[in-house]
Amino acid sequence: MLQLLNLLAFLAVTGYAVYLFINLVYTRVLFIKLGKQSEFEPNLKERIGTVLSNALGHKKLFKDKKSGLMHLVLFYTFFIIQIGLIELIIKGFIKGYEFPFDEAHKYFSLLQEWATFLMLLAVAYGFYRRYGEKLKRLQWKRDGKAAFVYIALCTLTLSILIALGFEAIMLNHEPNLVYAPFSGTIALLFSGIGTTAGTVLFYVFWWTHMLTVFSFLVFVPQSKQFHELFAMVNIFFKKQGPVGKLKKIDFEDEEAEEFGVGKIEDFTRHQLIDLYACAECGRCTNMCPASGTGKTLSPMDLMVKMRNHLTDKGQAVTSRNPWMPGNIFGSSALFPALSPAERESAAALEMPRLIGDVITEEELWACTTCRNCEDQCPVGNEHVDKIIDLRRYLVMTEGNVPQEATRYFQNIERQSNPWGMNRKERVKWREEREDITVKTVKETAEFEYLLWVGSMGSFDKRSQKIVQSFAKIMNAAGIEFAILGNDERNSGDTARRMGNEFLFQQLCEENIANFQKYDVKKIVTIDPHAYNTFKNEYPEFGLEAEVYHHTELIWQWIQEGRIKPEKEVTEAIAYHDSCYIGRYNDIYDIPRQILKSIPGVKVLEMERNKSDSMCCGAGGGRMWIEETEGKRINVERTEQALRLNPTTIGSNCPYCLTMLSDGTKAKEVEEQVKTLDIVEIVERSLAI
Structure with missing residues (x-):
């Protein structure tokens, strides 16, 4: 009778907890679907490899070796313990139940005990890092949720061992310190309490474990722990191709009224998955040069604020439809997808503005686009493309640009260099050293490499010395090369990352036309920014040429x-x-x-x-x-x-x-x- 009542109570609690969990997860899926449809290139082999190395292999997590080891233990012991959880659940309904592993069960028991103990140690170490060592990147927020996670995980692990210990007393079994060392120790310590007390305490800790499991189940989708579900998904759907490559804007789209991202639903769905995958570990902010030098930008805070804004907006949209769950008390278990009309209605809601209220302009302009944040992120989040999309909205839709940026754009448009110097002075640098020979494409019939001098090499006195040294080395190596001279334009990389995609594409088309005009097959440059955009971004616009950084060729020639x-x-x-x-x-x-x-x-x-x-x-x-x-x-x-x-x-x-x-x-x-x-x-x- 006791087991039957226990089963009925368990089924009731389980049903409600699972309902809440499914409700919460699915609402977040609907919120992500507010975003724009994004392209997906299968590349299954590459994507599976990325998941294996970063999710299962913890490649990025081991950038911090201590945290990496701790998380590795938590990750794998969690899965091992789940197998034992099934057996523990059945023990609550069938007295003394064990999986039918025969003689092998003792080894299963040993594995479960050590996995549980190691998880407990990992949780304790995590608690120490946050509250004892006070690791800087973990001190950003004090809302009690982190403490709840530690308490819940400690309760989960301890309740398993304690419940198993009292089960041995309930069954009047001798403590087994070899194959059940931890629960066996508990059974030994409390061996004199009798089977009745052992039975009562078994069910007390059995229910303690089950209620903690269900509470954590409902907690996960409403906290940073949601990364436990979305991290692998996010890593799998991570953008393929050159890292940091920005998406192209189609300026020929006559229906486009805005450019860039001004509302949360203007991001793509893949970008919105990032928000719920964020583990709030602080690794990105810890390495951010802007954050580290006292700027308002915190990459992690940026993600969290946008996630909260998406959740608020998503709940507001779904609450308009009585057949859609907006929160844990949603009215239906039937979850229809958002209709186009419902998605468009999101824009009409009276919500805080994404730029200005949720994210400040100061945060956006503080970013150096260095990608240190993305390189550190263990779940594959991409922060920089979101910042640039928001900049694009400020620049191309609102015309809201810092004064220095406005001057930069104007100088590039007029003279194709940041200082606004006469573009006809681009070749003067070669006249300052008599020991180098540098010809323009108009002065030589054949050349192997086009030397892209760039605005810095052409006009900045200090940078001119770099390009002069490289020209001297090319001469010494017997390399046939030429420069575009006064026909050279700015590469457009900086304009693109400042948000002026239109100016970038204009420069890109002009440069590619010049490359084609002079039959350029190989390009070398001293400028890493030009190198990156030529190599990884120009091909989308039609460039067909090999691109080198000057250090690559110097090493090759050595x-x-x-x-x-x-x-x-x-x-x-x-x-x-x-x-x-x-x-x-x-x-x-x-x-x-x-x-x-x-x-x-x-x-x-x-x-x-x-x-x-x-x-x-x-x-x-x-x-x-x-x-x-x-x-x-x-x-x-x-x-x-x-x-x-x-x-x-x-x-x-x-x-x-x-x-x-x-x-x-x-x-x-x-x-x-x-x-x-x-x-x-x-x-x-x-x-x-």
Whole structure:
């Protein structure tokens, strides 16, 4: 009779909890469907591989090895314990029930006990990291939900062991300390209470476990724990192709009245999945150069605020339809998809504005587009494309642009360079050194490489020295190359990442037309930003050419023996990884190999290096917008380099070099610590 009553109570509680869970999950699915339909390229092999490495293998989580190990234990012990949960549930209805594993059951029991204990240890360590060690990235929010998770998980694990311990007393079994070491210890400690008390306590802790399971089940979709369901989905649907590649806007769409994202439902569904996949672990914000230097931008906070806004808007939309669940007390178990009319009605709701009320303009313009946040995210969230979509709305729909950005756009439109200097002065840099030979495409009939000089190399005095050094090396290597000269335009990369997609596409079309006109097959540039956009974004618009960064070719020529670093260059170089060569294009080893091939050079690694390298602060248009909030990013990065006591700070990007040079000046060490591009260091080592 007791087991029957227990079964009826269990079924009632289970039914209600499962109903609430399904209701909550499905409403979130409906909220995601508010977004625009997005393209999906199957690429199953690649997608499954990504899931295996990042979800099952915890690749990104192990960027923080301590947290990675803790989560790995939690992840796999959770699945192991679920098998035992089935057996534990049946034990509540059938006294002494065990899976029919015969002699193998003792090993199953041992596995369950150790999995439960290890989960308990992992939970305890997680609690210590947040509340004992007070890990900075976990201190952003104090709303009690994190504490509930720790308490619930501790209750889940302890109640399993305690219930099993009292079951042994209930069945009058001898404690088994070999195959049930933890529950056996509990049974041994309480062996004198008798079978009746053992039975009562078994059901007390059995129900404690079940109620905790059901409470957690309902809690998950309403908290950051929702990532437990959406993380793998998000990783699977993650955008394929070059990382950081932005989606193209069709300006020929006559029905388009707005460009960019001004409302939450203007994001694609894949972008909205990101919001519910966010684990609020703080890894993105912890590595963000803007957040780390006192700016208002926090990538994690950005995701959380948009998620909450989507949930609020979704509930408001679904509440208009009595047949759709808007919250846990939804009126129907039938969940019809949103009709087009219902989706459009979302725009008419009186809700806080996405830009202005939910996300401030200051947050959007603080981003350097370095992708450190995305590189750190264990669930594959993409923050930068959302920020740029919001910038696009400000720039192209509202015309709401910072004054410096407006000046930048105007100068690019008029003279195709950020300073507004006469475009006819683009070739003057080659006249300043008599030991180099640089011809334009109009001055030579044949060339293998088109050297894309870029606006920095053409007009910035410091950056001109970089391109001059590279031209000297190309001459020494016997490479036939040419430049576009005054026909060269700006690459448009910065304009695109500042939100002016229209200007980018205009420049892109002009540049591709020039490449085709002069039959360009290979492009090399000293500018990582131009390199990235030519290699990964221009092909969508018709570019058919091989694209190289100057360090790639320098290393190739060293290996081929075309150039030989022979002279000793006695420098201790703190090497800085450019974001657009590093995180965008995964080039980390080549620059280091070049430096190590130079006699006398000692390469010093900053604490934040390679994929963890901190941005110089110039990306995303920040080069042209004054920093008025917090500490200057370039100064912070320079200080990180100076901790190594280098004689030189090395880079492979004219933007980075400018920012680091300004940093050494701000720290008043420019006389003691040089700032050089790799190509300048190579040139010093050549016997030419």
